[in-house]
Amino acid sequence: IGKEIIHFEEIDSTNNYAKKIANEGCRDGTVVVSERQTMARGRVGRQWESFTNEGLWFSIVLRPDLEPEYIKIVTLAAAVAVVEGISEVQGIVCGIKWPNDIILNGRKLGGILTELSAEPEHINYVVVGIGININQDKNSFNAEIKNKATSLRIHTGETVSRVRLLEGILTGFDRIYSIMLQRRTQEIIDSWSGYSVTLGKEVKIVLKNTEYIGLAQSIASDGRLIVKCNDGVIREIAAGEIQVRGL
Ligand code: BTN
Structure with missing residues (x-):
């Protein structure tokens, strides 16, 4: 994953671009990253704030050679990869709120938007879009999310390298994706459950x-x-x- 990385200063949404190149046949593991997005999308039809230098906004194109039943877990696998990447690079262990909100100190640090190609019986590609708040300060967030969002800098008091974090997350992704390709679904669920802030609540x-x-x-x-x-x-x-x- 990430052998090919396509970088933009600005784009509407890295997920949109990733879907476009996936339809054109790009290779498994291609990563699209942008400094800012003008029309980033969140889950359940929401918008996602993504300004320059403030966070890590990227999408990964996956072409898993798997039956659909083994692909559904990808969204949980992605959350595990993000938590493990952040933990590796920053030494901070985040929680996961079902299905894939990344939670730090009870606030949302990041989110994941997974989109599958059209035909459900033959999944041609999966686009995993990841957004992580990194260098925002408390006043960066708009009124609606101010009390719900956080960033790594708010937590650590330091400016955090987005490049190192991207590398860490892609390494985490490599590990969990190979488990997924071996159809070891339960191991992914177990890892996810270990970080869950939802189960038992x-x-x-x-x-x-x-x-x-x-x-x-x-x-x-x-x-x-x-x-x-x-x-x-x-x-x-x-x-x-x-x-x-x-x-
Ligand atoms: C959520 O609602 O929690 C998911 C947010 C996902 C945001 C990321 S940023 C990179 C990628 N491009 C998008 O348009 N959305 C995702």
């Missing part, structure tokens, strides 16, 4: 028309979150947002 699941409260119990082999809800029903959550009590 009370969570609120917010769906279109309803909300459920329950205890987050475990992760299914396709990455779904298994929640024992207060109405006694066990639900498996595939996508969307959850709130974790106390976070």
